[in-house]
Amino acid sequence: MAGNRTLQAAGVICLAMFLLGFLDNFVAMLAQDLGLWQFHLMRTVMAVGVLGALAMAGRAQLRPKRQWAVAVRGGFAAFAMLIYFGCLGFLPIGQVAAGLFTAPIWVMLISALFLGQRVGLTRLSAALIGFLGVLIVLNPFENGVNLIALVPMTAGFFYAIGGIATREWCEGESAMSMLLYFFLALGLFGLIGTIVTTVWAFDVPAGSEGFLLRGLVWPTPLGFGLTVLQAVGSLVAVGLVFKGYQLGDAAQVAIYEYSLLAFAAGWSFVLFGQPIPPQAILGMALIVVSGIVISLRSRPA
Numbered sequence: 001m002a003g004n005r006t007l008q009a010a011g012v013i014c015l016a017m018f019l020l021g022f023l024d025n026f027v028a029m030l031a032q033d034l035g036l037w038q039f040h041l042m043r044t045v046m047a048v049g050v051l052g053a054l055a056m057a058g059r060a061q062l063r064p065k066r067q068w069a070v071a072v073r074g075g076f077a078a079f080a081m082l083i084y085f086g087c088l089g090f091l092p093i094g095q096v097a098a099g100l101f102t103a104p105i106w107v108m109l110i111s112a113l114f115l116g117q118r119v120g121l122t123r124l125s126a127a128l129i130g131f132l133g134v135l136i137v138l139n140p141f142e143n144g145v146n147l148i149a150l151v152p153m154t155a156g157f158f159y160a161i162g163g164i165a166t167r168e169w170c171e172g173e174s175a176m177s178m179l180l181y182f183f184l185a186l187g188l189f190g191l192i193g194t195i196v197t198t199v200w201a202f203d204v205p206a207g208s209e210g211f212l213l214r215g216l217v218w219p220t221p222l223g224f225g226l227t228v229l230q231a232v233g234s235l236v237a238v239g240l241v242f243k244g245y246q247l248g249d250a251a252q253v254a255i256y257e258y259s260l261l262a263f264a265a266g267w268s269f270v271l272f273g274q275p276i277p278p279q280a281i282l283g284m285a286l287i288v289v290s291g292i293v294i295s296l297r298s299r300p301a
Helices: 002-024 036-056 067-088 093-100 103-114 121-138 152-169 175-199 221-247 250-256 259-272 278-297
Strands: none
Touching (some): 002 221, 036 221, 067 152, 067 175, 093 152, 093 259, 093 278, 103 121, 175 221, 221 250, 250 278
């Protein structure tokens, strides 16, 4: 029975990553028309509307037990996704996903420095291997020093803090309440950014280069459709992730999330013909190995 549940968890998580890898490949296309801030504001309105309908139908528990804890956790996770989606507007999705998956390394370091947890030689070695893999994928020194390529790692940092907050403060909270506050935080960031970029109109470059500076615009049918796809698709994918964690051990389930690296790069090749360099495959493999070792060695005895 336990083996069957583990296989079910693996299948559910891999399906979620398959969907997210597909959806996130369209952000660069969406960035041609919309701004980052308006996109998140619109997506939040749509997602919260769906969650509200589920709650009214008795299918979701949205009221948290500790509102402050869920709100803080949602804020960190939302800030991570703000950086992640912002990077998708001008960096290949494989590089951005690689930066996000530095999260286990950050979790280990933060837990050791601030929570007093011991880090053995095995996990420390795995972290160094994973960091090497990230540098290989991001390749920040390809054309001189390009620090922008390292920005996705900050998404992994804040995602790690959100994960620690979930573990330390949000035990017993419903998955749907955490999802609601995540979207509310993301929507608040989107609202603030939309107001700033609209009131103080910047000199916005055309196309995806203006993704971060573009203010409020009337969405094109393509931009609106892709935002709807993102809102609904992300709710389905995150729901599958929650289901996967209910089916299996958290440390084991987390390993399957690394399939996003392969799915994101694979969809990028299928949809847009973007090749996957051999060094990127090597770097992704090192990241996956690092994450597996850290996850397994971090399990409580």
